[in-house]
Amino acid sequence: MKRGRSISDPPDLQFKPLVVIELAKDAKAETKEWLIKKIMDKKKDGGCQLLVKSFVISEEDEMIFLVGASMKRLLLGAEALGLVKECEDGYMRPFIYNNRKEYKHFIEGDEDFLTMAEYQYIIKHDLDNLRAREEKSIPGYPQAKLYPGKSIFRRLQTSGVIVQVFPLHDKEDLKRLTHRWYRQIRIAFQPIDQIRRYFGDTIGLYFGFLEYFTLALIPMALIGVPYYFFAWEDYDKYVIFATFNLVWSTVILEIWKRYSSAMTYRWGTLIMKREFEEPRPGFHGVLGINPVTGREEPTYSSLKRTLRIYLVSVPFVCGCLYLSIYVMKIYFDLENLALEYNQEKQSTFSSLLLFVPSIIYAVVIEIMNRIYKYAATHLTSWENHRLESSYQNHLVLKVLVFNIVNCFSSLFYIAFVMCDLKLLRQSLATLLITSQILNQFVESLLPYWMQKRSNRKIKNKVKSLKMDTEFALLEQIHLEKQMDAYQGTFDDYLELFLLFGYVSLFSCVYPLAAVFAVLNNLTELYSDALKMCRVFKRPFSEPSASIGVWMLAFETMGIIAVITNCTLLGMSPQVNAMFPDSKMDLILTVAAVEHALLALKFILAFVIPDQSYDIQVKVARLEFESMEALKQTQQCVTHFKDWWTTWMFPLCWPHWSN
Structure with a gap:
């Protein structure tokens, strides 16, 4: 051959x-x-x-x-x-x-x-x-x-x-896309429509959300810089910044819904009818009949799945949460040791040593998050969910619960148990900076370097074969089949979710959080583009009308942010001075303000429609046309039946009966 x-x-x-x-x-x-x-x-x-x-x-x-x-x-x-x-x-x-x-x-x-x-x-x-x-x-x-x-x-x-x-990959299209996307560093919007045309709706939506989130962070960053350098100990401005933070976290999510609906309508996925969802590839069970479609397919007892979730998955997640809390306790022990050493030595080295426990803890958090994600993925597959949507929802829930506890528990403890705002700012800054550096290195730079080395070896191997026809195509196939498969936008959205949490929860205490988030997202734009085009295999497109369950996750974090910021306001000396005799009055006042802000948040979410009026009209117009087409079809069927029973059947029956 x-x-x-x-x-x-x-x-x-x-x-x-x-x-x-x-x-x-x-x-x-x-x-x-x-x-x-x-x-x-x-x-x-x-x-x-x-x-x-x-x-x-x-x-x-x-x-x-x-x-x-x-x-x-x-x-x-x-x-x-x-x-x-x-x-x-x-x-x-x-x-x-x-x-x-x-x-x-x-x-x-x-x-x-x-x-x-x-x-x-x-x-x-x-x-x-x-x-x-x-x-x-x-x-x-x-x-x-x-x-x-x-x-x-x-x-x-x-x-x-x-x-x-x-x-x-299409080499020519990819070359044009990379030139517009990341090969030249310039102040400009991403070519979202071109990204969507090449990689599909899911990837296009992710980069659209990444760009939008980066732009939405700029007002917080612009306000946070002067506040940090000139007024961070002024708790009157602290109250103003916290209030702005709460309104900001609500408004940007509601505006994103409008923006994404306009974008997905233009792409055609907002009004795309979803077909009956097939069983996911990993679903297995005894062969049976689907009562809806009548097709033969694997069936699995929902009782068995429920028992697996509550008797195995829930205890596993609780055990991991306990381990996360235990690691946090070790971190605080190291913080105390470093503080005691600094108080004893009072040297430059001892001052720098104060940051070491936070850096170690940030690295451990990233390692634990990745190990847990691997375990949660296998555990969710073992639960044997029939639909891909159900599988994704259970996986996202498991990972979010652990990441929230693992990443934010130490900050909550410092803020509300130790009441040490100075340590809170230091820990938040260390977590932000360390996690960003690790993520950029592990997700993009390291895979890109390894892929470059692998590509050189593959090119040498292909050249040694001395193939005489279609060399360029075969070389491309050889290169791409050795690349790692892109695992989807899960980790990318998770990183943005954690950034949103750091900014919305604690930026009133550390206003530079938004600045670091903007810097992270700017580098993320280029590193994610690089890994999509050069590091991983091209993923298959999948129609998407929204960012899915992640929207609910961001909105839930916004609600938690209201509670957190109101509690931080209640801890401020100025607010405490207003209630010198009764702490109960302080608690009731903070609770009343929290409920009022939550009400404001829900009112804003209700007042700002998810779709613009123009999009609503166009969607309603399509639904009306579909109803009219269905009516016309039904009328045609009715007329055919009348015609058949009135004219054709009496004419044909004598011949059939004979």
Whole structure:
């Protein structure tokens, strides 16, 4: 077999390779032939009706399948998935192939109507929904059982036949994107629409939120700098800053909802109809019938899942929280030792030593967060949630609870038990700076350096093969298949959530928190762009209408911020001086102010609509059109029934009866 050449070419090879499928080295020949046939077969025959080209790069390497599709096939896939596009009248509507000329920017044969991310999403959806019909097992692997309705690709992946599936980068598009995005440092907005076109809605929304959050932090940073240097011991201004902090944390989230709704409407995902959610790939159980769809699929007892959650997961999380509190106790013991040493020596070295416990604690917090995230991911998978949305909600809840306790418990203890605002400022500054440096190094710089080294080795290996055809494409596939898979936006949103917590909870005590958050986000913009384009595999696109459960997390942190800031206000000497005789009056007053601010927060959330009036009208217009279309369809069916029963049936019945 000639290395680097196609061994199974479809009749039409003029297609753009979009998705790479890597098979195991020992994959059986009959399995490969069967899989190629399933991918290329027509839809009516149970296939995907896609194009496939297969390669063997070297005798020692795995087989590579390149998957593409004709333009008509992709447009029909867009209709099947309900992708929404802008029409000539300016309204967004689900794409219909037969009405394709009514959509803005549609030109017959033009490949730019759909985005590259949408192409790959359509192909991934079709591959994932390649279902078994009459097959009892995977050819060549009798132990890999199949049943009607079972996802073939999921079975191939769990059986180890398919090593990985990933979308291929487009070098020219990527080059243009990186030039506008991070290759030149300049004061400008990110090319969010271009990011979305290349990486999809989920990634586009994350970078849109990152940019918005950075801009929203600037007012806090501008107010915080003069306050820190000139008035941080003036508790009258302390009260003003805390009040501004509370209003700020509410308003920016409500404005983001409006901004994101306008953005996702323009992308078409705000009004995109969600299809029935399929079971997640990791879900397993006894084969049964889904009562909603009537399909055969794995079933699992909800009672067993509930018992796993409450008898295993909850105790595990509580044990981890106890460990976090115990580590915090060790940190305070080290703080006391450093303080005693400084009081005894009174030297420059002893003064610097005061920061060491906080730095060590910040590093330990980051390590514990990452270990816990790994354990929580496996524990949530073990709970065996049927839907991906349920899986994500349980995972986010576990990780957020631990991170809030792990990152903020020491600050709460210092603020409300020790009542040491000086130590609170020192600990907050150390946590902010140390965590930012560690995150930037671990998430971007270290993987980028390791990837550069790996790329040099791979390029040398590919060149040594002396392949004579399609060298550039094969080199690209070789490079990309060795990259680590991007694990989603979870860790990125978590980092922003913790920053929001530091700023909204304690920035009235340490106003420079917003300044450090802005600096972190500015570097995050470039480092995240770098890792998306150069470090990790290109992720598959997924339609998203919002940032999901993270919006609820940010709003919950805003409520906690009200309680925290009101308590800090109640601890100020000026407020205490107003109630010299009765601490109960002080507590009741602080509680009353807290409830008033919470009421103000909820009123603001109610008064500021989640969507602008223009978007509300357009969404209502689409719903009205859908209702009218449904009515017309029902009327047509009724007229056909009347026509059939009145005219056709009496005419045909004598012939049928004979």
